[in-house]
Amino acid sequence: MPPRRSYDQYCSAARALDVVGDRWTLLIVRELLAGPRRYTDLHADLPGVSTDVLASRLKDMERDGLATRRRLPPPGAAYVYEVTPRGRELLPVLQALGEWGQAELGERRPTDAVRAHWFALPLLRLLDGEGLVEVRLEEGLFHLHAGAEEGSVYGDGPAPGEPDARLVLDTATCTALARGELSLAHAVRDGRVAVSGEGPLAKVLHEEGEKARTGRAF
Known part of the structure; x- marks a missing residue:
């Protein structure tokens, strides 16, 4: 070479x-x-x-x-x-670069490609805890391994096994999260992110949404 x-x-x-x-x-x-x-x-x-x-x-x-x-x-x-x-x-490094680049996203251009799993890295930055998360967007379904130190970080398709939390949201909400315009807690509070599941991550997300609703956070 x-x-x-x-x-x-x-x-x-x-x-x-x-x-x-x-x-x-x-x-x-x-x-x-x-x-x-x-x-x-x-x-x-x-x-x-x-x-x-x-x-x-x-x-x-x-x-x-x-x-x-x-x-x-x-x-x-x-x-x-x-x-x-x-x-x-x-x-x-990619996480830090993505966070720095939030201000560069702006509105999606007609020539911009998008894949559902490209939202995985910004969502990982917002999740507090460890566990398997399944995410459903209009563009598709993918899953995250929050806090994982080995193995894959995310993947296309449904979670391989029972996820700790399931998130359903639209692309506009996911874009606002990726841009840093909206916190995950406020998105849960406002019903823009539907959370289900019995794992610790689902519990944390519900608690953060409730804190945001009552003004006990932020």
């Missing part, structure tokens, strides 16, 4: 950008945080990336220890890419 380009600066920020500063790399990490993904899945959920660029970035990520590739056993027999522990350490 060709040598990695470098800023040639003895600075940890510059060294980090040597590895993840190329276009698409961090967004590929975002997708791999959902668990093993086939190349075709990644290409489908990264609209705008060319096949050549995606293949090149994945090779770079394998070289740099951010991702690995393995072959699934029969009958799948397909190759999947997975984030490594080193790559997973970028989760708080």
